[in-house]
Amino acid sequence: MTATVPVGPPDQGSIHHRLRLRPLGLRRRLLLILTLGSMGLSLFLAITTYGLTRSNVVTQRDESSVDATRRNAQLVTSSLRGNPPNVQDALDALRGFGVQRPLIWYRPSQDWYGGSGRFQAAVLPEELVRRVVTDAIPARMILDVAGETNLVVGWPLPDVGAYFEFFSMGDINSTLGSVRLALALASAITTGLGVMVGVFAAQRSVRPLGAAAQAAKSFASGRLDTRLEVTDDPDLSVLADSFNEMAAALQQRVERDARFASDVSHELRSPLMTLSASVEVMEARRDEMPERARAALDLLSSDVTRFKGLVEDLLEISRFDAGAVRLHLEELLVAEFVRQAVAISSVPTARMTTTQRSETLLIEGDRRRLARVIANLLDNARIHGAMADSGEVTISVQEIPESDGQVSKVQIAVEDHGGGVPADERSLIFARFARGGSAGRRSSSDGAGLGLALVDEHIRLHGGRVWVEDRLDREAGARFVIELPAEELAPEEIAHEEIAT
Amino acid sequence: MLTVEDDERIRSAVKLALEDEGWTVDEAESGEAAIELFNRNAPDVVLIDIMLPGIDGFELCRTLRRTSAVPIVMVTARNDTHDIVAGLEAGADDYLTKPFAAKELSARIRALLRRIRPSTTRRSHMVFGELELSPEEGKVTRSGEEIHLTKTEFRLLCELAENAGKVFSRENLLDRVWGYDYFGDGRLVDVHIRRLRTKIEADPANPRYVVTVRGLGYRLET
Numbered sequence: 001m002t003a004t005v006p007v008g009p010p011d012q013g014s015i016h017h018r019l020r021l022r023p024l025g026l027r028r029r030l031l032l033i034l035t036l037g038s039m040g041l042s043l044f045l046a047i048t049t050y051g052l053t054r055s056n057v058v059t060q061r062d063e064s065s066v067d068a069t070r071r072n073a074q075l076v077t078s079s080l081r082g083n084p085p086n087v088q089d090a091l092d093a094l095r096g097f098g099v100q101r102p103l104i105w106y107r108p109s110q111d112w113y114g115g116s117g118r119f120q121a122a123v124l125p126e127e128l129v130r131r132v133v134t135d136a137i138p139a140r141m142i143l144d145v146a147g148e149t150n151l152v153v154g155w156p157l158p159d160v161g162a163y164f165e166f167f168s169m170g171d172i173n174s175t176l177g178s179v180r181l182a183l184a185l186a187s188a189i190t191t192g193l194g195v196m197v198g199v200f201a202a203q204r205s206v207r208p209l210g211a212a213a214q215a216a217k218s219f220a221s222g223r224l225d226t227r228l229e230v231t232d233d234p235d236l237s238v239l240a241d242s243f244n245e246m247a248a249a250l251q252q253r254v255e256r257d258a259r260f261a262s263d264v265s266h267e268l269r270s271p272l273m274t275l276s277a278s279v280e281v282m283e284a285r286r287d288e289m290p291e292r293a294r295a296a297l298d299l300l301s302s303d304v305t306r307f308k309g310l311v312e313d314l315l316e317i318s319r320f321d322a323g324a325v326r327l328h329l330e331e332l333l334v335a336e337f338v339r340q341a342v343a344i345s346s347v348p349t350a351r352m353t354t355t356q357r358s359e360t361l362l363i364e365g366d367r368r369r370l371a372r373v374i375a376n377l378l379d380n381a382r383i384h385g386a387m388a389d390s391g392e393v394t395i396s397v398q399e400i401p402e403s404d405g406q407v408s409k410v411q412i413a414v415e416d417h418g419g420g421v422p423a424d425e426r427s428l429i430f431a432r433f434a435r436g437g438s439a440g441r442r443s444s445s446d447g448a449g450l451g452l453a454l455v456d457e458h459i460r461l462h463g464g465r466v467w468v469e470d471r472l473d474r475e476a477g478a479r480f481v482i483e484l485p486a487e488e489l490a491p492e493e494i495a496h497e498e499i500a501t
Numbered sequence: 502m503l504t505v506e507d508d509e510r511i512r513s514a515v516k517l518a519l520e521d522e523g524w525t526v527d528e529a530e531s532g533e534a535a536i537e538l539f540n541r542n543a544p545d546v547v548l549i550d551i552m553l554p555g556i557d558g559f560e561l562c563r564t565l566r567r568t569s570a571v572p573i574v575m576v577t578a579r580n581d582t583h584d585i586v587a588g589l590e591a592g593a594d595d596y597l598t599k600p601f602a603a604k605e606l607s608a609r610i611r612a613l614l615r616r617i618r619p620s621t622t623r624r625s626h627m628v629f630g631e632l633e634l635s636p637e638e639g640k641v642t643r644s645g646e647e648i649h650l651t652k653t654e655f656r657l658l659c660e661l662a663e664n665a666g667k668v669f670s671r672e673n674l675l676d677r678v679w680g681y682d683y684f685g686d687g688r689l690v691d692v693h694i695r696r697l698r699t700k701i702e703a704d705p706a707n708p709r710y711v712v713t714v715r716g717l718g719y720r721l722e723t
Contacts, residue, residue, distance in 0.1 A: 269578045269599045270508055276600040277514035284521045308600055315579075326582045330671070330687050331716045340672065362716045367671075367687045489716055 026209070030202040031195070038194020039187070046183035053179050057172050065153050065167045066140065072099055073155035073163040080106070080160040087113045101150075101166035105133055107159070118146045119166045128154055132162045142169070149173055208236045212243060222323055224251040254321070261318030265311045272311060275304050313450035317432065320457045327366040327461060334410050334486060335359045335397045337367070341374040342395060347382045350393045350414075358397045361410050361486045369458050376451040377414040377480050384418025384478065392417070399486070410486035417477040421468050429468065430456040459484070502610070503527045503544040505535040505561065506576070507553055511599075515548075518603030532556030532564075539565060546610050549593070550576045551584060559591040566592035570651045572613040574606070582688065589692040594653040595679055596689075612680020613653065627662050629710060629723060632701060634662050643701060653678060654697045661711065661721035670718040694719060 024032065072094055079090035087106050091114050094102045102114040103121060112121040121129075123145050131139045132154030140153040149169040156162050212228060219226045227247055228240040279301050286294055319325045335354040342350050363370075374395075381393040393416050400409040421429060433449040459466045464484035471477045502524045506512045509530070516526045527542055529535035532553050539547065547565060551558035562573055575588040575596040585596050594613055597606060627634040631644045636659050641648045650658065660677045661669060671690045675681040679689060698705040714720050 266578050270511060273600040274508075274510045274514045277511070277518040277603060280603050281514070281517045281521055328582055328686075328688050328691075330691075333716055 027202040027206045030205060031198040034198030034201060035191070035195050038197070039191040042187040042190035042194075045190075046187045050176075050179060050183055054176055057175060058169075061167070061169065061172055062140065062151065065151050065165075066138070068099075068167075069153040069155050069163065069165045070138075072097070072102065072165060073157060076102075076104060076163045077157045077160060080157065085160070099165065101168075103164040103166070105129075105161040105164070107161040119150075121164075124152065124154075124164065128152065132156050132164070136162075208239065212239060215243065215247075219247055219250075224254055224323060258318050258322030261314060262322065265315040265318065268307075268311050272304070272308060276308065279304050310450075313454060316454055317450060317457070320461075325457075325461060327369065329364045330367055331362050332365050332367060332370070333359070333489070334361045334363045334412070334484075337363075337365075337370070338374060338395065338397050338412060341371040342378065344371065345375040345378045347378040347393050350378060350381075350395050352395050352397075354397045355399060357399045357407065357488070358410060360489045361397075361399055361407065362489050363410060363462075363484050363486045365462055365484070366458075370462070373455045373458050373482065374412070374414075376455050377482070380451060380480070381414050381416035381418070381478075385416045399488075400483070407488045408485060410484055412482045412484070413479055415471050415477060415479045417475065420470065420476055420478045426468050430466070455482075502546045502548060503529060503535060503538055503542070504548040505529045505532065505553065505558070506548075506550045507531065508550075515603065519607070522603055522607040524607070532558075532561040535561060536564060539569075544571070545614060547571055547573045548576060548606070549573060550578075551588060552578060559587055562588065562591040562593055566651070570649075572610065572652055574609065574613075576601070585686075585688060586692055589689065590696070592651065594651065608680060612678075615680065627665075629662070629665065629721065632710060634658065641701065648700050650697070650700060654693060654700070657693055657697055658701070658711075658721075661719065665721045666723045668714045668717045668720045673718065690719075 075093055075097070076090045079086065079093055085108070087104060087109075090104065091102060094114075101116055101119040103119065103124075104113045105111075105121075106113060115121060123143065125141065125143070128139055128141050131137050133156070136156035136158070138153070138155050140151060143150050143152055143166075145166065149172075151167045151169055152164060153167070154162055154164045208231075215226050215228050224247070228243045230240050230244070231237055279297070282289075282297055283301060286297060289297065316325075335358050338354075339352060342348060342352055378393060378395070385393055393414065396411075396413050396415075398411050398413070399407040400411055401407050430452050432453040456466055459482055462484055464482060466480065466482045468478055468480050471479050502519065504512065504515060504519070504526055506515065506528070507530050512528050512530065516528060519526050527538050527544060529538050532555050535547070535549070538544075549558045549561055553561065556564070558575060562575070565571065565573065572595075573593045575585075575593040576599060577584050577588065577596060578599045588596055595609055597609065625635065625637045627636075633642045633645075635641075639655060641650055641655065641658065656678050657674065660674065669677075671687045672681075674690050675686075678693075694711060695705070698708050698711055701710060702708045710722055712720055712722055
């Protein structure tokens with residue numbers, strides 16, 4: 001069976017596509033909405049307030065101006081009705097009352113009088129003049145005169161003409177200016193508060209999502225009992241409940257699958273026990289058997305052994321799947337440990353090299369499982385070496401110093417003289433039932449292809465990693481490297497102990 | 502030998518294989534039957550399958566331990582640490598996982614039954630603080646009070662005592678006490694050390710006699 005897994009560069013196009021269409025995050029969106037909302041609301045309030053204030057102030061000024069004009073118009077009328085009528089007297093009288101910008105249209109002489117500085121008849125719009133002078137209707141209008149806003153009120157004087165007066169509105173403008181400034185400041189503050197509330201609310205509302213994301217991550221990493229905390233919040237409880245339901249369903253399913261594999265191998269052990277004991281009884285009588293029965297017994301015996309290994313591996317793998325592997329951790333002197341593991345492996349003669357420092361390195365490990373790992377790697381090397389019919393298997397132990405000279409890692413490497421592993425198969429050979437694919441280099445008797453998968457699982461559980469690379473001397477062959485966390489034991493800690501032999 | 506196993510076929514095959522190894526085998530298919538046979542025939546060794554109908558293997562083990570120091574070997578179909586440690590805690594001296602070879606079981610049992618090797622340095626009486634050890638009589642006392650140890654616990658203590666002050670690696674102890682000539686299971690040593698401590702130490706959490714030596718193993722303090 002050859003499994004092909006496509007390996008290639010990721011689809012660049014689709015990544016760009018996703019980047020371009022990527023929407024704003026929930027948090028940013030909330031913040032944006034709250035910011036725009038508070039800004040809009042405060043602007044609306046400010047503008048409305050400003051409009052109302054302005055019309056209020058202007059109306060007041062308007063009424064008082066019209067009143068003053070009416071009064072002054074009566075004064076002018078009485079002056080002009082005098083005998084002889086004298087416009088200058090009227091103007092003097094007005095000045096006496098403090099009127100600053102009067103203007104009189106005297107009908108008998110068809111001329112304008114009064115007018116101070118720039119406040120002349122010339123600046124009056126024709127429309128206003130026509131209304132007041134021709135139609136004899138009081139009227140008013142706001143004008144800009146020399147950059148100053150003025151209210152001009154015109155009052156018809158029956159028979160004698162018309163009276164106009166300019167009222168400066170500069171003070172109103174400055175009042176309104178202060179109001180504008182105050183309102184602008186208020187809007188800015190409100191908007192700022194809105195942003196702050198937005199940030200707070202966004203964080204608050206996204207926090208449960210963060211918790212959910214963390215829970216999902218932890219679940220994905222194999223902690224199947226991860227659940228979200230159940231809250232009273234009806235909005236959040238929907239999320240929590242459905243997450244927990246999903247998690248429970250998945251957990252059940254994963255556990256059921258794992259239990260099935262475990263049950264299968266467990267159930268297989270009983271008949272295997274009978275088989276194995278019976279084969280043993282028969283083997284004790286091997287010499288009494290005819291030739292053909294003996295050959296059959298040998299086949300039976302070797303396959304019972306193979307079957308045992310397979311069941312053992314399957315059980316171990318299913319334990320990993322169920323997350324039920326509990327390591328029995330001991331502190332092990334790594335070099336000595338490897339020496340012993342090699343001695344009991346299928347390649348007890350493998351040449352072993354250690355560095356001096358590695359002799360005092362301690363690892364925390366499950367002795368039985370790590371011995372299995374080393375046995376599996378040596379098995380693997382032996383099979384490949386045997387296939388290539390060349391050379392010995394070597395194993396080395398070496399410390400990996402950090403930049404500060406402390407040792408925190410140890411590498412155990414197994415090298416063979418086999419065909420090596422092509423670069424594109426290097427990550428695949430640790431998969432279950434992966435066979436050294438392309439050329440079918442392996443024989444059919446090298447187990448179920450679970451060996452390297454178990455190595456990988458075991459080493460990962462020990463907080464280390466395993467990979468395969470080219471031999472360091474560049475000759476043909478593979479180099480399997482295990483890297484484990486290690487700690488250096490001070491030499492004096494060992495030196496004074498007398499070891500029983 | 503008494504084998505307790507509920508699967509009839511396994512029982513028959515194991516009996517055949519063990520008889521080949523020279524054992525006389527009594528069979529029991531349940532815990533209840535096993536207790537009866539045990540009381541009647543007083544076997545040298547008991548082989549117990551953990552998964553039994555009725556009284557389970559752990560319970561049977563504890564029951565036998567209450568009255569006897571007989572070597573007990575557990576058989577489990579699972580290699581889970583939980584089952585194995587529970588079996589050892591219940592008083593088993595060793596364990597095997599199915600399927601096991603009768604040859605291996607036989608070797609294991611012989612190791613358990615083996616008497617402490619005669620040795621020139623061996624003394625008939627050893628004293629460590631309040632602890633007094635008499636290997637010949639198979640007796641241990643603390644402050645004059647006798648402590649009841651199983652055969653394996655006693656052997657473990659004697660091995661440590663004979664070379665008191667020296668460090669024993671777990672493999673070394675596995676070899677000396679259990680007769681493992683290959684990579685044994687450190688759990689066997691650790692659980693037995695723990696049980697030994699609860700019996701002989703005043704404060705098992707801070708042992709005065711059997712101490713752990715980091716990275717190396719165990720040592721009996723002189």
